[in-house]
Amino acid sequence: MSLFRPEIDRIAGYTPGEQPQDSGWTKLNTNENPYPPSPRVVEALTAAAQGKLNLYPDPLGTKFRKAAANATGFDPDWILPGNGSDEILTILTRSFAGPTDQIAYPYPSYILYETLADLQGARHERLLLEPDWSFDFDKVGPQIERSKLVFVPNPNSPSGNRWTWDDLIALTPPKGMLVLDEAYGDFCDAPHRGELLNSTVGKQVVITRTFSKSYSLAGIRFGFAIAHPDIIAGLRKMKDSYNCDSLALAAATAAIEDQEWMRQNTDRIRATRTRLTAALTELGYHVVPSQTNFVWATHPGKAHKAQYEALKSRKILVRYMSFPDVDWATDRRLDGLRITIGTDAEIDTFLSALREIV
């Protein structure tokens, strides 16, 4: 007899993308940045490794919050550091959604939101996107209205598209919170600046950011939330006292202080994205114009899974994704390949292999 909560027994749990521990892979499956982090990060970590690791870290991450304030233009009391933006999303779920509350999120989108709702034992609904990845607000409006918490990744995954200001206002539940997951925000042609926090719905908005993508620091697990200080103060109650370790705090502080390094890498990735999009289009793929560090590619032949496997047998990993219950897709199932923008050399390796396969 299991003693777990029945909600937990019922679900399979979230499966992250494959992380092979051996070498030799061209890894284009989990949207990591192919470029290394700022040299200042390595310096900061090397110094921190010599520091007083026997002492607890600053529970409030004061130095990081000051650096983040400089970078974002929001005061330090608008900033909550977390052990990856995944932890921030968990804290938000637990803070706002009790068992009778509803959580909503676009679909197809980041599957973790549904897992978080399941783990919390909260009710949840998918906001079904249209074939062009837009919202039909006549359809989703009533769903948003009855939600306590709406998660929206902007830009979206796997599609890579970005919704407009008006969309985001309409996605804010009248009696709830909008979480704007900007994991990929730095890859937009015109990056966000948190403007929604100063809008009429500002006190109902939390923006989340991560260091895993644009700052090339998936290995250190660091993200943060930006929101009105009243919201941040409430979220602090939910977090573990020392949720961020000394090393991650030192690395993230150094990284956010080196905006130029980050911009240089996101610029390179955007250039490669343009090239990859053109090459895939030439090979007969439909590619959604991407504002992220990946592209969503579908082929009319629909042999996506076989393509994924043929690539894998060549030690090239992309993400095969399959979304059931999509009304407008053939057999009600949308599938395709989500391909991370690697270095130019990695993308060449991928394209050569793909040309043999398709």
Place this chain on the structure above:
Amino acid sequence: MSLFRPEIDRIAGYTPGEQPQDSGWTKLNTNENPYPPSPRVVEALTAAAQGKLNLYPDPLGTKFRKAAANATGFDPDWILPGNGSDEILTILTRSFAGPTDQIAYPYPSYILYETLADLQGARHERLLLEPDWSFDFDKVGPQIERSKLVFVPNPNSPSGNRWTWDDLIALTPPKGMLVLDEAYGDFCDAPHRGELLNSTVGKQVVITRTFSKSYSLAGIRFGFAIAHPDIIAGLRKMKDSYNCDSLALAAATAAIEDQEWMRQNTDRIRATRTRLTAALTELGYHVVPSQTNFVWATHPGKAHKAQYEALKSRKILVRYMSFPDVDWATDRRLDGLRITIGTDAEIDTFLSALREIV
């Protein structure tokens, strides 16, 4: 109008011990280890800082689990790594206690268990300890019987005492889980070896361990759970995919491989503990015989708060603790000083100051 869950608005949140960010303090308030971590940890971190931080860490912490298996004698599939044992305690709370389930824990004890129950919106009860820090099982038996989850720190904080095997069996709820928080287990004269996991109640037991105390690594946030593989598999669904970062994993692996370094430091701390206990007793304090890296000291004069403040004005921090609703204490309030075992020099500084104060 707040949009937080009412449970969250109602509570104040957990307040960790003071962590002054300036220098010059004799810090005996949060049970940190005064000695540095193994030099192998610094080496491992320096190497990891040069590694591929742009990639996600191993979500399963495979290398660490193998090292922990060597150190504990339990197979790797009995081990769940976490971002501090605080995160493990959160995962356990969420996995086993729904809103109608009850959580119980000794009192006076580690206050975090109550905070975790509040944050989860679960019911909770205190198991009131006797003046000698024992359980009266006639009293607490029915409370344990109706609990889904019982947290027991062994040894206990703030008292530093350790309960027996028979106590632990009796504390296991017949239809629930016992979480044995062994944060201070390495400081016992005869450290635990996880024997309870092989007992008749083994599948209802989860043991938690931390690197913050005996391994001198409060700064890296690392802990782990030991439990039957069926339990570990369920808990894995609840954790964030990448809950432990590359650097913390590298540091914890190096630390647990250097058992000799850890033992050498815990031996020194135990020797200082004997000396501190004798000195406090001589100054008129009652000191509970401690199996941890701190002592709980109470003075018949009961001017504990004034003593804490006089020490603080000399830049010496100890933990003043005050527990209301303790039937057997004067004015139903138990208070006292919890003093971390520092280096011999730190303890001398503390004792000199205390002699001026008392």
